[in-house]
Amino acid sequence: MNNEMAITLTNVSKSFKYFSLNNINLALPTGQIMGFVGANGAGKSTTIRIIMGLMQADSGYVEVLGKSMPTHQTLLKQDIGFSSEEMKLYGSENLAWHIGFIKSIYPDWHDAYCQKLLKAFDLNLEQKLKQFSKGQYIKAQLLLVLARQPKLLVLDEPSTGLDPVARQEVMQELALILKDEERTVLFSSHNTSDVEKISDQITFIDRGSIIDSNDKESFLENWRKIQVELPVDHLMIPIANTISIEQEGRLAAITTNQFSPSIIDACQQQNIKVLAVDLMSLEEIFLANVNYRRQGENK
Amino acid sequence: MTIKLFLSQTDTRPMYLQIMAQIRQKVMVGDWKAGYQLPSIREMAAAVGVSVITVKRAYLELERENVIYTQQGRGSFIAEADELSNQLRFAELDEKIQQVLSAAQQLGLSSADTLERMNVQLTLADKLKK
Numbered sequence: 438m439n440n441e442m443a444i445t446l447t448n449v450s451k452s453f454k455y456f457s458l459n460n461i462n463l464a465l466p467t468g469q470i471m472g473f474v475g476a477n478g479a480g481k482s483t484t485i486r487i488i489m490g491l492m493q494a495d496s497g498y499v500e501v502l503g504k505s506m507p508t509h510q511t512l513l514k515q516d517i518g519f520s521s522e523e524m525k526l527y528g529s530e531n532l533a534w535h536i537g538f539i540k541s542i543y544p545d546w547h548d549a550y551c552q553k554l555l556k557a558f559d560l561n562l563e564q565k566l567k568q569f570s571k572g573q574y575i576k577a578q579l580l581l582v583l584a585r586q587p588k589l590l591v592l593d594e595p596s597t598g599l600d601p602v603a604r605q606e607v608m609q610e611l612a613l614i615l616k617d618e619e620r621t622v623l624f625s626s627h628n629t630s631d632v633e634k635i636s637d638q639i640t641f642i643d644r645g646s647i648i649d650s651n652d653k654e655s656f657l658e659n660w661r662k663i664q665v666e667l668p669v670d671h672l673m674i675p676i677a678n679t680i681s682i683e684q685e686g687r688l689a690a691i692t693t694n695q696f697s698p699s700i701i702d703a704c705q706q707q708n709i710k711v712l713a714v715d716l717m718s719l720e721e722i723f724l725a726n727v728n729y730r731r732q733g734e735n736k
Numbered sequence: 737m738t739i740k741l742f743l744s745q746t747d748t749r750p751m752y753l754q755i756m757a758q759i760r761q762k763v764m765v766g767d768w769k770a771g772y773q774l775p776s777i778r779e780m781a782a783a784v785g786v787s788v789i790t791v792k793r794a795y796l797e798l799e800r801e802n803v804i805y806t807q808q809g810r811g812s813f814i815a816e817a818d819e820l821s822n823q824l825r826f827a828e829l830d831e832k833i834q835q836v837l838s839a840a841q842q843l844g845l846s847s848a849d850t851l852e853r854m855n856v857q858l859t860l861a862d863k864l865k866k
């Protein structure tokens with residue numbers, strides 16, 4: 438089964454003085470794109486560094502493209518494209534120089550695709566990198582990774598710091614990669630709308646723990662916000678599968694992560710009138726999820 | 737005082753319409769009764785996390801619908817109309833009927849045919865009740 442998985446993390450933990458990753462389990466099937474969502478400092482980058490073999494976990498097992506990490510990292514890196522804000526390009530050289538450099542290391546470099554990306558990202562080959570804007574710089578980094586067409590792309594915050602136009606260009610290219618069903622993408626982001634658009638799988642991380650992981654359709658299908666009208670002087674009786682209930686006066690909003698018609702039935706049995714059943718955006722789901730887990734921790 | 741409105745990101749209506757609907761809802765269930773003073777526009781904007789202009793728009797439209805009235809320098813209040821809560825419930829129903837009628841029109845149904853179809857559904861609903 439593992440050879441169908443591009444990434445598998447099993448009970449991975451890593452402790453630092455002020456932060457720890459706790460028992461991370463993660464599985465990303467080949468040919469899918471996973472959005473890895475968390476607040477700043479939630480543990481996204483640490484998890485990604487462990488996946489890339491840049492950091493050794495204290496315990497647990499990491500497998501990437503069917504081989505264990507970091508044991509086989511040298512071999513694996515031919516097939517993985519990694520990009521992160523911390524990676525620096527040479528400011529005094531231009532993009533053409535960088536392309537030549539990467540090409541000399543990775544024989545799988547695709548010239549035609551590179552040309553297409555140069556156009557799509559609107560990048561200049563001759564201009565020195567230190568004269569690039571932040572957005573151009575990020576796009577240049579991505580181009581150098583994408584044009585190798587690696588089997589697995591691991592991108593730490595690829596859309597952060599990009600303006601809406603550049604973000605669309607980058608997200609569009611990421612979505613196109615999935616035309617090839619052997620290729621897989623893991624990207625972290627705190628921008629939930631990017632994730633909502635292009636991901637197949639979504640994983641939420643908060644305070645060093647995975648709080649939820651599922652395919653996108655299930656997330657959007659299972660989470661609902663139900664607006665209800667309570668009978669006079671009626672306190673809300675807890676209903677199964679609800680995450681939170683906000684109430685003011687006779688109006689209340691029930692959030693559920695396992696929506697089914699039985700919730701509506703349960704309301705009606707309590708003489709609660711259902712006013713609306715709304716789908717939730719990924720942002721609303723993420724926030725509700727984080728708040729719910731944090732409340733649980735504080736109890 | 738806490739001000740809580742239940743707004744949705746997946747609701748495709750503009751924010752001011754959602755705010756209006758929520759305020760009407762509070763009137764309908766009797767939480768906000770005739771003469772109740774609404775939060776000021778700025779209080780509401782701050783509590784809900786939307787712009788002042790958006791709340792202003794919602795209040796203006798509600799004033800036009802005679803759901804609230806505004807006194808210069810004092811603030812906005814729920815209208816003193818008799819049976820406002822019921823009026824709003826019926827207005828809400830009428831709006832839904834209007835939507836049905838315009839859908840029927842788009843299909844090219846005559847008034848008689850539209851009524852006919854409504855009757856069929858009514859009979860069905862009656863049967864389900866029994």
